[in-house]
Amino acid sequence: MTLQLNWSRAATLLQRLGSVIGLVLLFIVLSIMSPDFLTTGNLLTVLRQVSINALIAFGMTFVILSGGIDLSVGAILALTGAVTAGLMAAGHGIVLAAGAGLALGLLLGVINGALVSWGRVAPFIATLGTLTLLRGVTLSYTQGSPIPVTNQSFALLGGGYVANLVPLPVIWMFIAFVACGFLLRGTVFGRHVVAIGGNEEAARLSGVRIAPMKLAIYGLSGLLSAFAGIVLTSRLYSAQATAGAGYELDAIAAVVLGGTSLAGGRGWLFGTLVGALLIGFLNNGLNLLGVSSFYQQIVKGIVILIAVLLDRRQ
Amino acid sequence: MSTPLVTMRDIHKAFGPVKVLEGVDFELLPGEVHALMGENGAGKSTLMKILTGIYAPDSGTVEVDGRPATIATPADAEKNGIAIIHQELNLIPALTIADNLFLGREIQRFGLLDHRAMTKRALEWLARVGMERLDPGTKIERLSVGQQQMVEIARALGQNARVLIMDEPTAALTEHETNVLFRLIRDLRDQGTGIVYVSHRMEEIFALCDRISILRDGKFVGTRPVPGLAFDEVVKMMVGRTLDARFPTRTPNIGAVRLKVEHVTGGIVQDVSFELHAGEVLGVAGLLGAGRTEMARLLFGLDKLQSGQVTLDGKAITPKSPNEAIHAGFGFVTEDRKAQGLVLDMSLRENVSLPRVPAHAGLVDRPAEKTQTRGLMDALKIRARDSEIDVRALSGGNQQKVVLAKWLALKPRVLILDEPTRGVDVGGKAEIYHIINQLAEQGVAILMISSELPEVLAMSDRILVMHEGRATGLLDAHGATQEAVMTAATGGK
Numbered sequence: 001m002t003l004q005l006n007w008s009r010a011a012t013l014l015q016r017l018g019s020v021i022g023l024v025l026l027f028i029v030l031s032i033m034s035p036d037f038l039t040t041g042n043l044l045t046v047l048r049q050v051s052i053n054a055l056i057a058f059g060m061t062f063v064i065l066s067g068g069i070d071l072s073v074g075a076i077l078a079l080t081g082a083v084t085a086g087l088m089a090a091g092h093g094i095v096l097a098a099g100a101g102l103a104l105g106l107l108l109g110v111i112n113g114a115l116v117s118w119g120r121v122a123p124f125i126a127t128l129g130t131l132t133l134l135r136g137v138t139l140s141y142t143q144g145s146p147i148p149v150t151n152q153s154f155a156l157l158g159g160g161y162v163a164n165l166v167p168l169p170v171i172w173m174f175i176a177f178v179a180c181g182f183l184l185r186g187t188v189f190g191r192h193v194v195a196i197g198g199n200e201e202a203a204r205l206s207g208v209r210i211a212p213m214k215l216a217i218y219g220l221s222g223l224l225s226a227f228a229g230i231v232l233t234s235r236l237y238s239a240q241a242t243a244g245a246g247y248e249l250d251a252i253a254a255v256v257l258g259g260t261s262l263a264g265g266r267g268w269l270f271g272t273l274v275g276a277l278l279i280g281f282l283n284n285g286l287n288l289l290g291v292s293s294f295y296q297q298i299v300k301g302i303v304i305l306i307a308v309l310l311d312r313r314q
Numbered sequence: 315m316s317t318p319l320v321t322m323r324d325i326h327k328a329f330g331p332v333k334v335l336e337g338v339d340f341e342l343l344p345g346e347v348h349a350l351m352g353e354n355g356a357g358k359s360t361l362m363k364i365l366t367g368i369y370a371p372d373s374g375t376v377e378v379d380g381r382p383a384t385i386a387t388p389a390d391a392e393k394n395g396i397a398i399i400h401q402e403l404n405l406i407p408a409l410t411i412a413d414n415l416f417l418g419r420e421i422q423r424f425g426l427l428d429h430r431a432m433t434k435r436a437l438e439w440l441a442r443v444g445m446e447r448l449d450p451g452t453k454i455e456r457l458s459v460g461q462q463q464m465v466e467i468a469r470a471l472g473q474n475a476r477v478l479i480m481d482e483p484t485a486a487l488t489e490h491e492t493n494v495l496f497r498l499i500r501d502l503r504d505q506g507t508g509i510v511y512v513s514h515r516m517e518e519i520f521a522l523c524d525r526i527s528i529l530r531d532g533k534f535v536g537t538r539p540v541p542g543l544a545f546d547e548v549v550k551m552m553v554g555r556t557l558d559a560r561f562p563t564r565t566p567n568i569g570a571v572r573l574k575v576e577h578v579t580g581g582i583v584q585d586v587s588f589e590l591h592a593g594e595v596l597g598v599a600g601l602l603g604a605g606r607t608e609m610a611r612l613l614f615g616l617d618k619l620q621s622g623q624v625t626l627d628g629k630a631i632t633p634k635s636p637n638e639a640i641h642a643g644f645g646f647v648t649e650d651r652k653a654q655g656l657v658l659d660m661s662l663r664e665n666v667s668l669p670r671v672p673a674h675a676g677l678v679d680r681p682a683e684k685t686q687t688r689g690l691m692d693a694l695k696i697r698a699r700d701s702e703i704d705v706r707a708l709s710g711g712n713q714q715k716v717v718l719a720k721w722l723a724l725k726p727r728v729l730i731l732d733e734p735t736r737g738v739d740v741g742g743k744a745e746i747y748h749i750i751n752q753l754a755e756q757g758v759a760i761l762m763i764s765s766e767l768p769e770v771l772a773m774s775d776r777i778l779v780m781h782e783g784r785a786t787g788l789l790d791a792h793g794a795t796q797e798a799v800m801t802a803a804t805g806g807k
Contacts, residue, residue: 188673188678189676191668194657194664195657199653199654201653202655202657203657206720207670209637
C-alpha cells in the first residue's frame with residue numbers, strides 16, 4: 001500500500017520534473033553546439049519571443065485545468081490589438097485605448113464562458129466558433145490592412161527595456177506568472193478551478209457555483225490574450241488582422257509540455273512557463289543551428305507527441 | 315423431466331477479498347420462467363454475468379443441455395444460445411431497426427450490404443415478437459422503450475437464443491407495454507425457451523414465474539415452485555438473517571421538527587411527505603429505483619421541484635442549486651463517492667474543505683485549513699499518513715469518512731446520507747455508524763437512505779419506505795421487521 005503511494009507520488013513528481021529536465025538538457029546541448037546560444041543578448045531575445053505565448057498560455061492553463069480548452073485566444077489577441085491601435089489612430093489616449101482592448105478581451109472570454117456553461121456547448125466547439133467569428137470581425141474592422149501605431153509611449157509597452165537590458169515584455173511575463181501562480185495556489189478561485197477539472201459533479205455538489213466560475217476562467221483567458229495582443233501590437237508598431245494565427249496551438253502545447261493534464265484537474269503553472277520556454281529555446285536552437293523551418297515544425301511536433309505520450313502513462 | 319437448458323453448480327466468485335458468490339446452484343428448464351431474487355448486492359447480476367461470459371467463476375461448473383460448457387466470453391454465450399436483455403438497452407439510437415438487428419453480422423452480397431435481404435429477415439424476426447407492424451427502416455430513437463426492448467428480444471431470438479435473461483425488464487415500461495411483454499414471455503415459454511427473470515417486483519414474479527431461486531449475501535438459499543408459495547416466505551428467504559451487535563447504540567435526543575417535507579413531487583418522486591426532527595435518524599428504505607436518491611436530489615436543489623413545500627426550522631425554502639441548499643443548512647453524502655463525492659486527484663485537505671475553504675477575502679488561510687483538516691481526521695479516525703495525501707490512495711472506508719468530514723466542517727442542520735456504508739468493510743461500517751450516532755446526539759437531523767435493511771432497522775428512529783416514487787410506509791423502527799419494510803418496499807398490500 002505505502003509502496004504504491006510512494007510510487008504514484010514519485011511518478012507524478014518525475015512527470016512534473018520531466019519538462020524541467022528536458023529544458024535543462026536542451027540548454028546544455030545548445031550551449032555546447034552553438035557558441036552564440038549562451039549569450040545574454042540571445043537569451044533575452046528568446047525570453048522576449050516567449051513572453052507573448054507565455055501570457056496566453058497562463059490563461060490557457062486555468063482553462064485546461066478546469067477541463068476545458070480555449071481555441072479563440074489568437075483571434076482575441078488580433079481583435080483586441082486592432083481595436084487598441086484603431087482607437088489610438090482615432091486620436092484617443094493610451095489608457096483609454098489599452099483599457100478598451102483589455103475590457104474587450106475580458107468580455108469575449110466571458111462570452112466563451114457563457115457558451116460553455118449556460119449554452120452547454122463543448123468548449124472545443126464553442127471556442128472554435130468564436131475563433132472563426134472573431135477572425136472575421138477583425139478582418140472587417142481592419143479591412144485587411146495593418147493599423148499603424150504612431151504613439152511613441154505606447155510603443156514602449158512592447159519595445160521598451162528596463163535598465164537598457166531586459167525587454168519590458170519579459171517583465172510583464174514574470175509579473176503575470178507571479179500573479180497567476182498566486183491566483184491558482186493561494187485563492188479559493190484557484191482551488192475551485194482545479195476541483196471543477198478534477199470532478200465537476202463533486203464540485204457542484206459541494207456548492208461550487210460552476211457557471212460563474214466558468215465565466216471567470218474563460219474571462220481570465222480572454223483578458224490575458226488581450227494583454228498579449230496589446231504588447232504584440234506595441235512591439236510591431238502596428239496591428240495586423242492575421243496576428244496570432246495558430247497561437248492557440250502554441251499555448252496549448254506549452255501547457256501540455258508543462259505537464260498539465262488535458263483532461264483537467266492536474267497541473268501547475270510553473271510547468272506552463274517551462275513548456276513555453278522549451279518551445280522558445282527549441283525554436284531558437286534550431287535557428288542557430290541553421291535547421292530549416294520545415295524541419296523545425298517536425299521537431300516541435302515530435303516533442304509535443306512525446307510529452308503527451310508520457311502524460312498518457314498516468 | 316426434460317434435460318435442463320442450463321445447470322450451474324457450486325459457483326464461487328470473489329473480487330479481491332470480497333466473496334460475491336459462495337457455492338451457488340442454479341438450474342433452468344426448457345419452457346419455464348425462472349425468477350432470480352435477492353437484495354441489492356446478493357450476487358444476482360454477478361451470477362448472470364458468469365452465465366453470459368462477462369466474468370469467469372473462480373470455481374464451479376456450468377452445463378448447457380446437460381453437457382459441460384465453457385463460457386469464457388460473450389461470444390461463447392451466444393454460441394450456446396444464451397442472451398441477456400439489459401436494463402439499459404444496447405441498441406444504437408441513430409441506426410435503423412434492421413441495422414441494429416444485424417449489427418456485426420450484416421448480410422452481404424458482393425461485399426456490399428444486402429439491404430433487401432436484411433429487411434426481409436428483419437420482418438421475420440420482428441414477427442416472432444409480435445412487432446411485424448414496425449418498419450425495419452425505422453430509427454431506434456423513434457421507438458418507445460417497450461418497442462426497443464422488443465427489438466432487443468427479436469435480435470436475441472434471431473441469434474437462436476434459447477435462454478433469455480431479463481434484468482428488471484419492466485423498470486421503464488408502461489402498464490400496457492408490460493402486458494405485451496408478459497404475453498410474449500409466456501409465448502416464448504410455451505415454445506420451449508427458458509427465461510431467467512431478474513426482478514424486485516414481487517407482484518410480477520408471482521404472476522409470471524414458474525419457479526423462484528433466491529440468493530442472500532452471495533449464498534444460495536433455495537429454489538421453490540411458485541404455485542403454493544407464500545409472499546411472506548419469499549421475503550423471509552431474502553432477508554433471512556437476524557440483527558447482531560454490529561450497530562452501536564445511541565441515546566435518543568430527539569428535538570423539535572427541523573425539516574418538514576409536504577407533497578414533494580418532481581421527476582419520478584410523487585407526493586412525498588414526512589417530518590424530520592432535530593437529533594433524529596430517519597431511515598429511507600426501498601428497492602433500487604424507488605425514488606429515494608431522486609427525493610434527496612430534489613431537497614438538495616439538484617433536480618427541479620415541480621410542486622410541494624419544504625420547510626426548514628419553520629422557514630419555507632426552495633433550493634435551486636446545491637449552493638443554495640448548503641447555505642440553507644443541508645449536507646449531502648452521495649451514494650457514489652468516486653463520481654460525486656470526491657475529487658480524486660486532490661489532497662485529503664483540499665477535499666475536506668471543498669464546500670467551504672477557510673479563507674479571508676478569497677485568499678486561502680492555509681494554516682486554518684490544516685488545523686480544521688487535522689481536527690476532523692482525529693474526530694472521524696481517518697487513517698492517512700497526512701492531510702496532503704491524494705484521496706485516490708485511501709481505502710473505501712477512509713474515503714467515505716473524508717466525504718463525511720467535508721460536510722461536518724460546515725455543521726449542517728440536515729445531513730442527507732445516501733448509502734453511507736456502501737463498499738465499506740465491516741470495521742469501517744461500525745465507525746461510520748458511530749459517527750452518525752454522535753451527530754444525531756449533537757442534534758443534527760439525519761436522513762439516511764440505505765438498501766441494507768439491517769442497517770436501516772438498527773440505525774433509524776423511524777423508517778420511511780418508498781416504492782415507485784411514492785412513500786408507501788412510515789414505520790417506527792422499534793418493533794419494525796424486515797418483512798414489514800420489504801412488504802411496503804415491494805408495493806405489497
